[in-house]
Amino acid sequence: MKRSLKKLAMTALTASALLAGPALAEKTIRLAHLNPDNPFDSHSAAMSAVFKSLVETGTNGSLKVEVFPNGQLGKDDEVIQQVRDGLVQSAISSAGGIAAHYNLVGVFDMPFAFPNIGVAQEVINMDSPFGKKFAADLEQKTGLKVLGLLDSGGFxxxxxxxxxxxxxxxxxxxxxxxxxxxxxxxxxxxxxxxxxxxxxxxxxxxxxxxxxxxxxxxxxxxxxxxxxxxxxxxxxxxxxITPYIWTMNEDFYNGLTDAEKAVVDMAAQVAVESGVGLSRIIEASADKGLPKLGKxxxxxxxxxxxxxxxxxxxxxxxxxxxxxxxxxxxxxxxxxxxxxxxxxxxxx
Structure with missing residues (x-):
């Protein structure tokens, strides 16, 4: 009983925090992710920044995007539940968080399955035969809309x-x-x-x-x-190499106009490409990747x-x-x- 009450209280506090935010426009996408909010430090931050810019300019302000980085809204699996419940509109989530809602994500964990990062990038995306099958099955079983699929930052x-x-x-x-x-x-x-x-x-x-x-x-x-x-x-x-999976509340997505959906889809695709590119840059960079760690x-x-x-x-x-x-x-x-x-x- 205590655990149930605690969970209920946390949900209420989260809802209060969200509703108290400044962006109370009719259509606001609250986008959560676990990582730091500097777009040059993590790919999910870069994706969020690109998505926000493209969505807000592409819809001429009819859609607003609020970003909640650093796990501000709770643990990964909790935030995904908030997306399913409609408290949060969207989340960029780890495989560990997704697993609580869709355990078939575990298939990515076959060790040494991918021979190199080039092959991984071609398979772990929304356009590959496997990516299409995976996203469709996740959507069917969870009721979530999948906006993006990419690796979590490399091997x-x-x-x-x-x-x-x-x-x-x-x-x-x-x-x-x-x-x-x-x-x-x-x-x-x-x-x-x-x-x-x-x-x-x-x-x-x-x-x-x-x-x-x-x-x-x-x-x-x-x-x-x-x-x-x-x-x-x-x-x-x-x-x-594990995936990051970008989801959106299906009812929210379906409530968008066709023009807004087109912008959201385009923005998510471009944002994912930005995130993938940033991960490769970080891996190689002197101040953020292996050279930095080697010090x-x-x-x-x-x-x-x-x-x-x-x-x-x-x-x-x-x-x-x-x-x-x-x-x-x-x-x-x-x-x-x-x-x-x-x-x-x-x-x-």
Whole structure:
């Protein structure tokens, strides 16, 4: 009962905060995301800024956009529920947040499935065969409108405070923070580590205090989260790449005029392209990417032969989780993704 009352109180407070905002126009898109609001620091901030500019100018002010960065409206899964309930119109969300509402997002977590970032970008988007299938299924099962699909900032790397990771043996005993995704937990367990699922807001403190020895995230996220302040080693594993999924309340979207819908669709597409480009720039930039992290962290890349061993250890474990937890639908969606990856590789 106490938990229910607390949740009800949080929802009421969120609603009050939103209604108290200055933008009370008839059509206001409240857009939430988890990351810092500087558009040069995170791709979701860049996407939000581009979207706001294009929507407000393209509709001549009939649509306003209010951006709520830094998880101001709650945890990722909570904000998605607010979008479903119509309290918030739109959100750019992580796979961990989406998983609470659409667990088939776990198919992205097949480790070492994507051979390089070029293939990943061609598959993880709204225009690919897999992207179309994924978005349509998510919309059908959640009632959310999908505006965009992109990677969360690049391939995941693993940082920790104990030792460099060069082989599977180096994972043994390490407490690695993961999102609350069974597939991520299975990956770490299969490699000999100890998965430590934690909400994003708790990660820095957990690394600082030793609750977790390490974590896994794309380079841009490791950089803007300043994990180099509390982690010594960074190993380029490129073991998984997860999506960011941009959704909108379906009733709100359907209530827009055709002209407004066209602007929203165009603005979201351009914004996603901006976000993808920014992630690649951040990865390579001297003050935000690997060169910046290298000033404090010891960075190593894992040899291809060792990566193959890691893949052989982790892929069966993750596939088993998908079979057990996601069932035939999950297996079908996973196979569709793997087929699309092979198609892109052959075409290139």
């Amino acid at each position: 995941f790397a693993v940082s920790n405070s104990k030792r460099p990771i060069r082989t599977a043996d180096d994972f043994k005993g390490l407490r690695i923070r993961t999102m609350t995704l069974p597939t991520h937990e299975a990956t770490i367990t299969s490699l000999g580590g100890q998965p430590t699922p934690l909400p994003w807001a708790e990660v820095y403190t957990a690394l600082q205090t030793g609750v977790a020895d390490g974590q896994m995230n794309p380079i841009p996220i490791i950089a803007f989260a300043k994990f180099d302040e509390v982690q010594k080693y960074l190993s380029i594993t490129n073991h998984v 404090r962290m010891e960075i190593n890349a894992i040899e291809p032969a060792e990566l193959q061993k890691l893949a052989e250890m982790s892929q069966p474990a993750v596939r088993q989780v998908i079979v057990e937890r996601l069932g035939p639908e999950g297996v079908e969606l996973l196979d569709a993704m793997m087929d699309n990856i092979q198609q892109v590789q052959k075409a290139n």
